[in-house]
Amino acid sequence: MGLLDGKTVLITGAGRGIGEACALMAAEHGANVVVNDLGASLTGDDAGGAGPADDVVKKIKAAGGNAVANSDSVSDRKGVDYMVQQAMDEFGGLDTIINPAGILRDGMFHKMSEDDWDAVIDVHLKGSFNVTRAAIEHFRDKESGNFVLFTSTSGLIGNIGQANYAAAKMGIAGLSRIIAMEGERRNIRSNIIAPFAWTRMIASIPVKDEAGAQRVERMKNAMRPEQVANLSIALSAPECKTSGQIFVVRGNELVLFNQPRPVKSVARLEGWNPETILSHALPSMEASMTDLGASASVFSWEPI
Numbered sequence: 001m002g003l004l005d006g007k008t009v010l011i012t013g014a015g016r017g018i019g020e021a022c023a024l025m026a027a028e029h030g031a032n033v034v035v036n037d038l039g040a041s042l043t044g045d046d047a048g049g050a051g052p053a054d055d056v057v058k059k060i061k062a063a064g065g066n067a068v069a070n071s072d073s074v075s076d077r078k079g080v081d082y083m084v085q086q087a088m089d090e091f092g093g094l095d096t097i098i099n100p101a102g103i104l105r106d107g108m109f110h111k112m113s114e115d116d117w118d119a120v121i122d123v124h125l126k127g128s129f130n131v132t133r134a135a136i137e138h139f140r141d142k143e144s145g146n147f148v149l150f151t152s153t154s155g156l157i158g159n160i161g162q163a164n165y166a167a168a169k170m171g172i173a174g175l176s177r178i179i180a181m182e183g184e185r186r187n188i189r190s191n192i193i194a195p196f197a198w199t200r201m202i203a204s205i206p207v208k209d210e211a212g213a214q215r216v217e218r219m220k221n222a223m224r225p226e227q228v229a230n231l232s233i234a235l236s237a238p239e240c241k242t243s244g245q246i247f248v249v250r251g252n253e254l255v256l257f258n259q260p261r262p263v264k265s266v267a268r269l270e271g272w273n274p275e276t277i278l279s280h281a282l283p284s285m286e287a288s289m290t291d292l293g294a295s296a297s298v299f300s301w302e303p304i
Contacts, residue, residue: 002030003237008091010034010083012074012131013101015052018150018197021225022098022232023056027065029233032091035060036070036083036101043105043119066091074101074127077134084134094138096146096236099131100195100228109163117164124168128175132190136179139188147190148232149176151246153295156194156257160294169194173246177259180244189243191235194257195228196250196303222251222303251303264288 009026013019015037023035037053050071060067068090072079087094103123105116128149139145154162155169172192179190198220228249234240248255264285272281291297 002028003233003239004096005030006032007095007236007238008032008034008087008093009096009098009236010036010087010094010131010135011098011100012036012083012127013038013099015039015056018100018195018225018228018232019098020052020056021229022100023067024059024063025226025229025233026098026236027060027063027067031065031096031236032087033060033065033067034070034083034087034090035067036072036074038071038073038101040073040103043103073123074099074130075122077130080127080130080134083131084138088138093142094135095144095238096148097131097135098148098232098236099128100150101127102150104162104165106161106165108161112163120164121168121171124165125171125175128172132175132179136183136188139183140186143186143188145183145188146236146240147176147179147188148235149190149192151176151192151194153194153196153248153299156246157295157298158292173259177244184243189235189240191242191245191247193228193231193235194246194248196223196248196299197225197228198223218302224251227251250299253304 004026009031011019011023011026011033014023014035019037023033027033035053035056039050039052050069053069053071057067057069068086070083070086072082074080084094101123103120105120107116132147135145149172151172152165152169155166155173158166176190176192179188183189231247231249231254235242246257246259248257266281266284268276
């Protein structure tokens with residue numbers, strides 16, 4: 001008996017990397033799988049077609065599972081509506097959406113073009129809206145449903161050169177939280193995962209020195225897509241009750257992230273003015289402020 005026996009799961013970006021690992025694992029656990037992949041390049045400039053999705057479907061069927069391919073874009077609402085309808089037509093319903101589909105167009109913010117900003121927002125943030133909005137009414141009607149969306153430590157913590165990506169990924173955190181809050185009464189859950197895994201996105205990071213090369217080699221060996229898939233499938237299991245949370249998967253580490261809450265407050269009975277804010281309020285808060293360190297400064301130890 002698998003954790004997802006008889007359930008139907010739509011997985012986006014499932015032709016490679018984390019999405020493929022999720023699709024193969026969902027099928028292993030008994031799910032019917034809609035394997036979506038646009039077949040696009042890492043930057044999303046060109047659509048390669050259904051080849052990657054078809055290849056994953058073949059693997060699933062060869063292992064005795066049930067799957068169909070889809071090559072629509074998550075950034076296209078009509079295409080996403082079709083993905084959901086395809087799940088209904090092929091398998092009679094939909095229970096979970098796992099949405100790791102994404103692109104990268106990195107660059108320093110002062111050099112970032114509007115096209116690069118829009119493209120990343122469209123795929124990550126608008127794409128997350130599209131897949132959740134397309135399924136939410138179905139989930140409400142049957143009073144059951146689940147979303148596993150993907151964020152990034154680039155947004156949660158920060159990485160230089162990824163303003164567009166970070167903004168989109170932080171937006172997904174807010175989206176998932178509200179879906180979880182609004183869906184609680186109808187048994188609709190939503191969680192997000194910030195993954196560390198060796199994928200073509202990580203492989204695109206330039207290696208500038210020997211230390212960087214060694215770090216990349218460690219990442220290849222220690223942080224694999226199937227480790228992220230394990231959590232994705234666990235969060236999709238009917239017996240899972242967890243909702244509204246932010247997780248990081250880093251090798252064999254599972255990390256629960258906190259969410260913004262007050263950390264320090266100061267009050268002045270006579271009220272504040274700009275001068276007293278500068279002389280009193282900000283200095284008194286300084287020890288509680290978050291520094292400007294990037295993701296690597298927070299996860300400073302080797303992956304387990």
